[in-house]
Amino acid sequence: MNDLETRLRNAIRAVPDFPKPGILFRDITPVMEQPLLSLAVVEGFRDAMQTIPVDAIAGIESRGFLYGMPLALRLGVPFITVRKKGKLPYKTVSYKYDLEYGSAEIEMHIDSVKPGMRVLVHDDLLATGGTAAAAAELVRMQGGEVAAFSFLIELSFLNGVEKLRSYNADIIRLVTY
Numbered sequence: 001m002n003d004l005e006t007r008l009r010n011a012i013r014a015v016p017d018f019p020k021p022g023i024l025f026r027d028i029t030p031v032m033e034q035p036l037l038s039l040a041v042v043e044g045f046r047d048a049m050q051t052i053p054v055d056a057i058a059g060i061e062s063r064g065f066l067y068g069m070p071l072a073l074r075l076g077v078p079f080i081t082v083r084k085k086g087k088l089p090y091k092t093v094s095y096k097y098d099l100e101y102g103s104a105e106i107e108m109h110i111d112s113v114k115p116g117m118r119v120l121v122h123d124d125l126l127a128t129g130g131t132a133a134a135a136a137e138l139v140r141m142q143g144g145e146v147a148a149f150s151f152l153i154e155l156s157f158l159n160g161v162e163k164l165r166s167y168n169a170d171i172i173r174l175v176t177y
Contacts, residue, residue: 004044007037008175012153026153026177028124032066041174042070045122045150048172049075054147055117058082058108060135063124067152071122080112080119082135093141097134106131108138115143126151126173129160136167148172 001009011034013027031037045067058080059068065081072079085094085105094107113119119139121132126149136146148170154160156176164171 004040005175041067042074044174045071046074052148054120056080057120057122060123064122068122082106082108095134095137097130106134113139113142113144117144118147119144120148122150124152126154126160127158129163133163
């Protein structure tokens with residue numbers, strides 16, 4: 001375990017039975033309350049991506065914005081917002097996907113990804129991989145390529161990595177539970 005992973009494990013709060021009984025929620029708000037740790041998170045992502053060229057970062061609403069935007073600034077690339085349907089003001093491309101119970105739909109502006117762009121899909125947490133895969137589909141629908149995925153936390157017992165490997169095997173996660 002590296003120093004950053006140890007620091008993150010010490011900061012991430014485990015909240016039992018949230019948002020429903022039986023779920024152990026991994027709360028990253030204590031990480032955000034530590035500016036030096038948050039800077040280390042951004043640098044940790046940057047270091048992990050040294051050999052992965054990206055043209056843009058697509059951050060998934062809402063916690064994917066928290067470290068996705070600072071990482072985009074650090075890399076000097078555009079930040080693309082991936083939001084729930086109906087939240088973006090301009091023309092969008094959308095993708096509907098299944099959840100454990102029901103379905104969801106996410107979208108991005110139609111002019112965010114240009115053909116041939118290499119896009120990093122970023123979120124705070126990798127669980128089953130459904131939302132990240134849907135964001136990858138949005139990138140593909142616009143002619144872009146998924147350069148990699150990045151997550152602050154992976155819940156490995158949910159096997160989300162398996163759903164994402166068909167898009168790209170480069171899957172960065174700073175902490176795995």
